[in-house]
Amino acid sequence: MAESLKEILFQLIKEREDAFEFIRSYAHNGIWFADKSDTITEQWINPRFWKTLEYDQDLINVDKPEWGEILHPDDWEKASIMYFDFINERRDDYDVKIRFKTKTGKWIWMNCRGMLITSIPNECDKILVALTDITKQHEKELSLNKLIQRYNHIIEGTHIGTWEWNVATGETIFNERWAEMIGYTLEELKPTDINTWAKFAHPDDLEQSNALLQEHFEGKSEFYEFEARIQHKNGHWIWVHDKGKLITRTPDGSPEWMTGSHQDITFRKKNEEEIKSLLVVATNQNTRLLNFAHIASHNLRSHVGNLVMLEQLLQNEFPEVSKNQYATLMSKAIENLSETVDHLNEVVKYSSDQADKLAPLEVKQYIIKAIDDISALIEEVHGEVIINIPDELEVMAIPAYLESIILNLMTNAIKYRHPERAPLIKLTFSKNESMTCIHFQDNGLGIDMKKYGEKLFGMYNTFHDNKDSKGIGLYITRNQVEAMGGTIEVSSKVNEGTLFTVSFKKPDELSLSEF
Template identity: 35%
Template sequence: METHSFNFLFKESIYPMAIVDHEMRFLNHSKLWLQDLGIKDSNIIGKTFYDVFPNTPEEIKIIHQHCLRHTVKQSKIQTITQSDGSQKWVDWQIKGWKEESKKLSGLLIVAEDITLKKRKEELLLNIQRVAKIGGWEFDFVANKAYLSDITKEIHELPLDYEMDLEKGLEFYKEGEHRDKITRVVNEAVTHHMPWDIETILITAKGNERWVRSIGECEVVDNKCIRIYGTFQDIDQKKRIELHNQEISERLTIATTDAANIGIWEYNIFNRKVTWDDNLYRIYGVTRDKFEETIDAWEAIIHPDDKIHCHNEIELAIVNNKKCTIEFRIIWPNGELRYIRSEFTISRYQNGVPSRLIGATWDITEAKTAEQNLKELLEVTSEQNDSLMNFAHIVSHNLRSHSSNLSMLTGFLTQEEDENEKSSLVKMLNDASISLNETVTHLSEVVHVKTNSEEKMKKTNLLKAIIAVEKNIRALLNEKEAVCNISVDASINIQAVPAYLDSILLNLFTNSIKYSSPKRKPIIDIKAEVKDDVVLFTFADNGLGINLEKHGKKLFGMYKTFHKNKDSKGIGLFITKNQIEAMNGKIEVESTEDVGTSFKLTFKKTIENEHHKKNEKDREHLYYR
């Protein structure tokens, strides 16, 4: 029973094992023996080991003999090429046995298949080689260092190199890198802190190489007896990383510090927007005040530009084009800023648009500069015109008087007739009066040009009109003129009061001077406010003027168009100059024998209106 049961257990053993006698003949074996070793012959009992394994190497045969003779245990790993050509790793464990009583002896052999284990080991080694990860340790008790082959390779050291801790630290680049590794090793030894750092190593061949060192310590009785860890060559990766970092930093400097460009992204599906810090600065809002949605963005845009922006974005998505938009925004403090944004559309592989990515910058300064330049150009060209005009006046009008004077004095010196002489003196007197008048006009013109805006002040338009009308009441009454004044008493304009009076007086006297003899003069005066200007109309039913013929010269100096003794051609010239000196404009419409209508533009006084407007804008945004 006992023998039978033992035999059964042997057969069913979880190990592939066999028993042979002193002549290596099989006495018994487990089922796994045949199965694991791939033995086709199912009846090997009585056959020798070498019959079954004819390729048994000599060294294993020696082990067999040794174990038989000394009844000891030995093991040996052998690679076996199987019938299908694949390799199998077998760990032979051989033990000699002897039964003195029966004078029997033999071997117990266990053949462990370690193929899987071997493969894993190889794989691990491979991984280490590919990832360039090596191992290392320093044993403080034995004062010994161990470096794996890969660690040595990373150091470019010969494989038989003997390392110690001090030598190990010297491989790190002098300065910050060596200081860093020394510090973390000290920390590990004294405070048992693990580390994970990236530093530069100088290899045995003098090459610089980025490495990642991970270390831990083994502590016994609160004392560090060993430090160990891994060592990885990250040179390539690190250099790419550093390069990218450099590019990214450069980009940041370029966009943030130099150009002040903000970057944004808009996700079309969830309508979310993402801004960088710069963009928050550009839009004048803080992160906690911004909802990060497209609607929140649109709320910042000037009401008049919203539709334009919306349409441009839609259009860009449809046309799949790079797009530039310019629009105005209103900062939370009410300030108006000009913005330019360029963006492209990013799509999924199936072509469906997914995101907009853009860059935005503030162009307020450029816009303002452009505006200023335009204004400056206008002023310059106007001044140039006046200068030409002035030169003409000097060359013509002054000369005409001086030539008369010289001619008359010439006659006077030759004249002997007393009557003729006194007549010449009278003419000489007239000529000098005319010269004086012309000089007065010129100085008036120059005066207007040089007296700039600083004398401008808030002036009530209606009051000014009524005051002038009162002054020339006698003249108006004489001609039985009717004045219809329709000007709101609340309208205030920025004006030099003396200029305004002179302009109004000139318009009134012109209307009377050039009234039609066929009808009683009617003067219609109106004013309306439009944005920040006041449009002022002064219309009469007088003679009118042929603008096609005389339009260009109407506001010129010494231009007259009517046979009228009072015409000097200076009034409208000065009027125009005075209006322009107050940043205003004058235009004229006229039909001959129907009447003339002068349209003047003045700057409205802004006062507290500005404040109100901002409040209104804010309200508007708030209720959106």
């Protein structure tokens, strides 16, 4: 009977265009041909089908195969329902994907597509089905679906809106999060196209956005990237970081599909605006404070000068006054006030200097000069200075500041020397990616860092019983270092000594930052 069905099929192919076109389309696939019947009693299956399943058709009953043995159990119900709906004309097409077992036990996916052949002279209606091996395609689809699922999870996790734009047609696809950012559902925005974006975008942003898009289309930028404002449903504006990339072009090279994302950065932009406002306030306050310091310093110096002049006139006119106890106290008070004004002038001077005065300076030259300046003092206390710094080592500094810093730290090492040993000062250096560090190590009294560490660089703070201590030197030193973009750090142990580390910008680091 199978051979009879085969002959009928071949005759139909010759006589009927629909049968011919179907077979032509699926010539290299498995073919199943049978009577249209609820009980499939007569059928013909071509050799290609059995070859796909790795069977030798000479060793099996090809006319009456055991479908239950080769059809996947989970697909049996689906295949049966589709088949009966089709032959009973409850659906127009037969198109189902099901699994078959090969001779070696593997499961392969096949796409079964069929057609009904009716009005056959002297014959009942027939069903013709092509069975195509789609295993590789199905595996690719599974991998793609996993990738899409992973991509969707990433989008959900990062909470970003996405867009896909056909530049040629204007068609634009947004995800639900994109609509949610501006207070809508995607359904409310449909139908969507590029005008949807233009409708909600801030008018002042469109010109720059279009210019950046054009640059990207012309290949001048790898990505399109822009921070834009979009109007929320409630009327306020939100900020988004808009980033995208052109992924396809038309055959003539024109931009086609572009994909991208919108990330809500409103919170960040608000913080930036607050920081800018605070910076303006702080800058204005600093300017006013500096102006006040200049005025106060100038006026105080004038008044102190008058007091000193009056004191001298009084002593010249009435020499006996100098023996008066109160006159002596007044003279000392005037002297202290004059010294305080000098300190204030120094602080104002350091605060006014600008970093554009920085120049590459050879550190060792300034160290040698400082040693020469205090050589008598070093010799008096039998001190020793060891310099392990190369002649050519340069740092970016203001000459007067560098000289002052070195001199102050070295004189401190001698001033606060340990009474039981001669002072030893070691000067070394180190480097990191952007800074050159000069280390000042002494063997003096040391500082209780737990007790005084936070106060060390404060004005008028002293930590030893030394009558010459004013508490201004380290304060000025830190201000000088920081004015040049550097840092000063200290570590110390009582009765062992102190290490000051002063970090300066490297010459190449400064030059790179200025361009």
